[in-house]
Amino acid sequence: xxxxxxxxxxxxxxxxxxxxxxxxxxxxxxxxxxxxxxxxxxxxxxxxxxxxxxxxxxxxxxxxxxxxxxxxxxxxxxxxxxxxxxxxxxxxxxxxxxxxxxxxxxxxxxxxxxxxxxxxxxxxxxxxxxxxxxxxxxxxxxxxxxxxxxxxxxxxxxxxxxxxxxxxxxxxxxxxxxxxxxxxxxxxxxxxxxxxxxxxxxxxxxxxxxxxxxxxxxxxxxxxxxxxxxxxxxxxxxxxxxxxxxxxxxxxxxxxxxxxxxxxxxxxxxxxxxxxxxxxxxxxxxxxxxxxxx
Numbered sequence: 266x267x268x269x270x271x272x273x274x275x276x277x278x279x280x281x282x283x284x285x286x287x288x289x290x291x292x293x294x295x296x297x298x299x300x301x302x303x304x305x306x307x308x309x310x311x312x313x314x315x316x317x318x319x320x321x322x323x324x325x326x327x328x329x330x331x332x333x334x335x336x337x338x339x340x341x342x343x344x345x346x347x348x349x350x351x352x353x354x355x356x357x358x359x360x361x362x363x364x365x366x367x368x369x370x371x372x373x374x375x376x377x378x379x380x381x382x383x384x385x386x387x388x389x390x391x392x393x394x395x396x397x398x399x400x401x402x403x404x405x406x407x408x409x410x411x412x413x414x415x416x417x418x419x420x421x422x423x424x425x426x427x428x429x430x431x432x433x434x435x436x437x438x439x440x441x442x443x444x445x446x447x448x449x450x451x452x453x454x455x456x457x458x459x460x461x462x463x464x465x466x467x468x469x470x471x472x473x474x475x476x477x478x479x480x481x482x483x484x485x486x487x488x489x490x491x492x493x494x495x496x497x498x499x500x501x502x503x504x505x506x507x508x509x510x511x512x513x514x515x516x517x518x519x520x521x522x523x524x525x526x527x528x529x530x531x532x533x534x535x536x537x538x539x540x541x542x543x544x545x546x547x548x549x550x551x552x553x554x555x556x557x558x559x
Contacts, residue, residue, distance in 0.1 A: 267542050268301040271556070276323075279305050284556050291323050297342030297393070302351045302376075309354050309376075311345035313363070316356055318379060327379030329356070329372075335364020339392075346396040348404065352376055353422060355404045357394035371406060373422050383423040389416050397439050397446075405446070407436035415451045419463055429465045434458070438490030438497075441543040445520060447490065447497055454484035457499050459520055469523025476501050476516050476525055486513065490541040495520055498529060498547070502536045515539055531559070 269280040277290045277299055290308040292299060299310040306321040316329040334340065341359040348355060354374040360366035371385040391408040398404055406418045414432035434448035437457075445468060449457050456472040473480040476499070483503035491497050497520050502513040513536035515529040533539050533549050540548040542558075549557050 268303060268305055269542075269548065269556070269558075270299070270301050272299075277301070277308060279308075280556070281305070284558055288321070289323075290319050298344045298346075300346040300354075302347050303349070304351065307347075307351075309345045309347060311343040311356065313340040313342055316343065316345045316354065316374065316379070318354070318376070329374055329379045329381075331358060331360075331363075332365045338362065338364030341392050344394045344396055346398055346404070347376065348402060348422075349398045349400045350402065353382065354379075355396055355398070355406075357391070357396060357406055357408065359389075359391040359393065359408075361390050362392065369408065371418070371420060371426060385420060385424075385426050387416075387418060387426055388428070391416075395436070397436065399439060399443055401443065405436060405439060409435075417448070417465075427463075435487050437487065438541070440491045440494050440497075440520065442494040444494060449485050449487050454486065455480065457485050457489075459497065459518075459523065469518075469520075471499065471518065471523065471525065473501060476514075478503065478514075482506060486536050488537045489515070489539070491520070491543055492517070492541045492547065493543060493545045496526070496545075498539065498541050500536055500539070511536070 270277050275289050276292045279287045296310040296312050308319045318326045320326045339362040344357040346355050354376045356372040358370045360370050368386040369389045369391050373382040389408045392411050394408045396406050403421045408416045415435045417429045417436045419427040433451045435451050437447045439446045443462050445462050446460050458470045459468045473483045478501050483501050486500040486502045489498040489500045497518045499516045504511050517526040538550050546558050
């Protein structure tokens, strides 16, 4: 199961599987991303300038600093994520727009020391990225390029990067058993696709109308994911024509047939709150801020 954590005023709060609080790691306000080790005893965070690992007591264990930005470079946030076995820290660095390099970089660090193992160039002009660790040691990456779209990549440590060649798909989640992955249309949010892993071939495509919703007022949100290998959750969002008020619904999809199984029937505080954990359970947040595992 995925490690459960959330950002609070005190820092990053980490929970066990029963949602009992374990510890709180300090985190600077300017940190853009964080990742918790599978043992729940370490945290790495990334800013636009560096990656830092903290130990169980919250003390710094190592720091990896990027080169200074070039003249006029943008201060876009990097992303740092532990590999599934905690041996590596993968870092997406938006180096092109920051003026640090001629391409963005995917950097692999030794998790124990922070020393670089490899630096993989990727041909993007990213403003940010999100990484998805896989149980076999590989990592998937989604790079957001703003109005220019979203790019998806796959790599093993030290290997060449596989570019799926799309600029119009946002990576939402990877199935727990790594048989497939899920994307949503970037620009118009018109559909979701379940792809074969690792090749990316389309298995099933579902548009807004396939969920019984009006495509004139509804979109597929950039959220959701896999409840387990057999069931995905897709969120359709829209606004009421009369009042302009938002609505959203969580639809279950059979990943083996592409059939829509119906509304999950859960109420959440917003359209992005529900987080599938991959073991047939999911997290939601009560109105008082309490986490619930369902």
